[in-house]
Amino acid sequence: MNRTLLPGKPYPLGSTAHKKGTNFALFSENATRVDVCFYEADGKEVDCVTLVERTAFVWHGFINGIKPGQLYNYRVHGPWDPEHGMYFNPAKTLVDPYAKAISGDVDWKAPIFAYDLASADPLKIDEQDSAHGVPKSVVIHDPFDWSDDCRPETPLPDSVIYETHVKGFSYRNPDIPENIRGTYAGLAHPSSIAYFKNLGITAVELLPIHHFIDEGNLVDKGLRDYWGYNTLGYFAPMARYSSSGDQGGQVREFKEMVKALHAAGIEVILDVVYNHTCEGNHMGPMLSWKGVDNATYYRLVQDNPQFYMDYTGTGNSLNVRNPQVLKMIMDSLRYWVTHMHVDGFRFDLAATLARELHDVSKLSSFFDTIHQDPTLAEVKLIAEPWDVGEGGYQVGQFPVLWAEWNGKYRDTVRRFWKGDAGQLSDFAYRLTGSSDLYQFDGRKPYASINFITAHDGFTLCDLVSYNEKHNEANGEDNRDGSDNNDSWNMGAEGPTDDPEINKLRERQMRNFLATLLLSQGVPMLTGGDEVARSQMGNNNCYCQDDELTWFDWNLDDRRKRLREFTCRIIQLRLAHPNLHRRKFFQDREVRKRSDGSLVRVEKDAAWFSPDGNEVSDEAWNAEWSRAIALLLNGRTLQVSDEEGKPIIDDSFLMLVNAADQGVEFTLPESPSGKGWRQVVDTENIDDPFSDASVDGSVIVGGRTLKLLSDGATRQIAASKN
Numbered sequence: 001m002n003r004t005l006l007p008g009k010p011y012p013l014g015s016t017a018h019k020k021g022t023n024f025a026l027f028s029e030n031a032t033r034v035d036v037c038f039y040e041a042d043g044k045e046v047d048c049v050t051l052v053e054r055t056a057f058v059w060h061g062f063i064n065g066i067k068p069g070q071l072y073n074y075r076v077h078g079p080w081d082p083e084h085g086m087y088f089n090p091a092k093t094l095v096d097p098y099a100k101a102i103s104g105d106v107d108w109k110a111p112i113f114a115y116d117l118a119s120a121d122p123l124k125i126d127e128q129d130s131a132h133g134v135p136k137s138v139v140i141h142d143p144f145d146w147s148d149d150c151r152p153e154t155p156l157p158d159s160v161i162y163e164t165h166v167k168g169f170s171y172r173n174p175d176i177p178e179n180i181r182g183t184y185a186g187l188a189h190p191s192s193i194a195y196f197k198n199l200g201i202t203a204v205e206l207l208p209i210h211h212f213i214d215e216g217n218l219v220d221k222g223l224r225d226y227w228g229y230n231t232l233g234y235f236a237p238m239a240r241y242s243s244s245g246d247q248g249g250q251v252r253e254f255k256e257m258v259k260a261l262h263a264a265g266i267e268v269i270l271d272v273v274y275n276h277t278c279e280g281n282h283m284g285p286m287l288s289w290k291g292v293d294n295a296t297y298y299r300l301v302q303d304n305p306q307f308y309m310d311y312t313g314t315g316n317s318l319n320v321r322n323p324q325v326l327k328m329i330m331d332s333l334r335y336w337v338t339h340m341h342v343d344g345f346r347f348d349l350a351a352t353l354a355r356e357l358h359d360v361s362k363l364s365s366f367f368d369t370i371h372q373d374p375t376l377a378e379v380k381l382i383a384e385p386w387d388v389g390e391g392g393y394q395v396g397q398f399p400v401l402w403a404e405w406n407g408k409y410r411d412t413v414r415r416f417w418k419g420d421a422g423q424l425s426d427f428a429y430r431l432t433g434s435s436d437l438y439q440f441d442g443r444k445p446y447a448s449i450n451f452i453t454a455h456d457g458f459t460l461c462d463l464v465s466y467n468e469k470h471n472e473a474n475g476e477d478n479r480d481g482s483d484n485n486d487s488w489n490m491g492a493e494g495p496t497d498d499p500e501i502n503k504l505r506e507r508q509m510r511n512f513l514a515t516l517l518l519s520q521g522v523p524m525l526t527g528g529d530e531v532a533r534s535q536m537g538n539n540n541c542y543c544q545d546d547e548l549t550w551f552d553w554n555l556d557d558r559r560k561r562l563r564e565f566t567c568r569i570i571q572l573r574l575a576h577p578n579l580h581r582r583k584f585f586q587d588r589e590v591r592k593r594s595d596g597s598l599v600r601v602e603k604d605a606a607w608f609s610p611d612g613n614e615v616s617d618e619a620w621n622a623e624w625s626r627a628i629a630l631l632l633n634g635r636t637l638q639v640s641d642e643e644g645k646p647i648i649d650d651s652f653l654m655l656v657n658a659a660d661q662g663v664e665f666t667l668p669e670s671p672s673g674k675g676w677r678q679v680v681d682t683e684n685i686d687d688p689f690s691d692a693s694v695d696g697s698v699i700v701g702g703r704t705l706k707l708l709s710d711g712a713t714r715q716i717a718a719s720k721n
Helices: 166-170 192-201 214-219 251-264 289-297 323-338 366-371 406-416 424-431 435-441 498-519 557-575 712-720
Strands: 013-019 023-029 032-038 045-050 054-057 056-062 071-077 122-127 136-138 161-164 203-206 210-212 231-237 266-272 344-347 378-382 401-407 448-450 523-527 587-593 597-605 605-608 627-632 651-659 663-665 676-681 692-694 697-700 704-709
Touching: 023 071, 023 289, 032 056, 071 289, 122 587, 161 166, 192 251, 231 251, 231 323, 251 266, 251 523, 266 323, 266 378, 289 323, 323 366, 401 651, 406 424, 406 448, 424 435, 424 627, 498 523, 498 557, 498 704, 557 676, 627 663, 651 697, 697 704
Parallel strands: 161 203, 161 523, 203 266, 266 344, 344 378, 378 401, 401 448, 448 523
Antiparallel strands: 013 023, 023 056, 032 045, 032 071, 054 056, 071 136, 210 231, 587 597, 605 627, 627 651, 651 704, 663 697, 676 692, 676 704
16 A cells, blocks of 8 residues: 655654644654554554654654554664663564554464563564554544533642542443443443532542553453553553543543533542553563663663663663653643643652652652643642652652652551550641641642552451451462551451441441541542442452452442441531641631730640540550540631631531540530530441530540531521521
């Protein structure tokens, strides 16, 4: 087939469709020749065109007659010199690193390895053609009517994030048409949106939707990559979650999902994996970057570049120090914001992206580039602030524009409610926004993304139901997954018919949910925890694309009660600025006389022991301390309404008791002087929100949280009527 080739342009990278054809542009500093090859729908290669123009290491050309929907890949020529990090092999067809859509799956039985797999010699080239085993890039041109789409722009301190999975959330929902269950369209269905709105969350954080592949060892076991941390394309939405096919329809369906969620006031945050790719180490497959220019895209061992630096535990790490790799990441982020309208990103193993030579650095080029980019200035940037390399645990160390998954919050809150000794002081920091981590570098409480569970680890139900992990279904003899989950088995392992044990477990789940949603900072709820979703003790369900991970929408009374509890707690949080402050607590000088002299100092917050006195230095770190009260003063908010008038909110007194037995608390005076009313009691299984007046003292049951309010806003409203 003859194609007319024109010089075209070196920018933008990738394929760009025009009226008369398509422009192709591929960066490869070390290549000697680049061919773009075209395929029929069945994968048969029908033509290859050599891109003869080269500008600043970008190979480019405009090819007449190439229309949207065309499948294509690259073949890149250059030196085969593995010992110097060069893996060029034109027998291997390569997915465009800038592909906006990707079609097909990897065939692990095809010759997709650049070296001779039969001899397992990584230095010996394999010259078999891999085209039939490699997914194909898709030329797209997808004008989309965003019309009145408006980003919710929910301020981070007012956010409640819901981490969920596109497929798992809707795949078993009987209220959604079967043909769109488990897809972008399923997540955007009115039934799904109604659920999110009723729950009260403000943002969905989606597990990776960048196009990914199933690892070969999983395919051999009959398993699949469910979580999606195995990226093949940083610009392409995962075709598996599309009800519109994989020839470009996935792009439109993703946009329609975002538009529908935005119309409901719900933001979309993507979990993104820019730290590594699906190509593994030097023994892994060749699918894209490795064959395009291995030495550019990957961090190689400096004195032995045949091998990869691996800060991620996956075999490779992207070379973010290279300007072209950093450009690819930035182009990807901007694309998802400008073209796909997403509202933020959670960066997987973000510490890897900040490594300059080897150490994690706040001054890295990655941060510098992110911070100066106006497109990213108003989206949410959330780091998973660790990786598996030396010095990789960086909680509290990211720059001022970033929020972080607060791993210390998760660990401390779990240990406190488990009843571990010596947790009181750290628990107090976590409950009030982790000022020890974020106050002294210019950040606010909302830099802390608080969570009890996440996709990685036990669900909340399993956390209170299992002592040990049960990952046998993963096919690794239960060796995979974390061994340190701070789980607490209350009387039996796994499901039980014992009503007392189930009652205790349900209370503990309420304790965790109440703590999470009443803490300062930003709560992240793991999808399904609000309905006691169980994975039967599997704390590493990365490969379980089945009933173990899909949401079960058939709720019994216990699960309905927990969902209603979660809804009510979220409503309470969002209704009261005192429960999600924008600044850290401090003492305030208030009530000055006309001459300016100080009447008294009023505290934003105060901690009390059960005896009614403020917590002593001895008690903070005592092994026996497991009960404490936190007073949140609603008179000191330092926020104003639209007319500039100071806002006064309810004051709250949170009473927590992680001991086995009940504890009597002597109550401090309420800031309003109007006394206290109980508004939450996690011990009350039938009516945890019963409203009752409380005078003088109150008994808080074993492993129970109570929240009291002075009802200041109700009193103000009543006085105006």
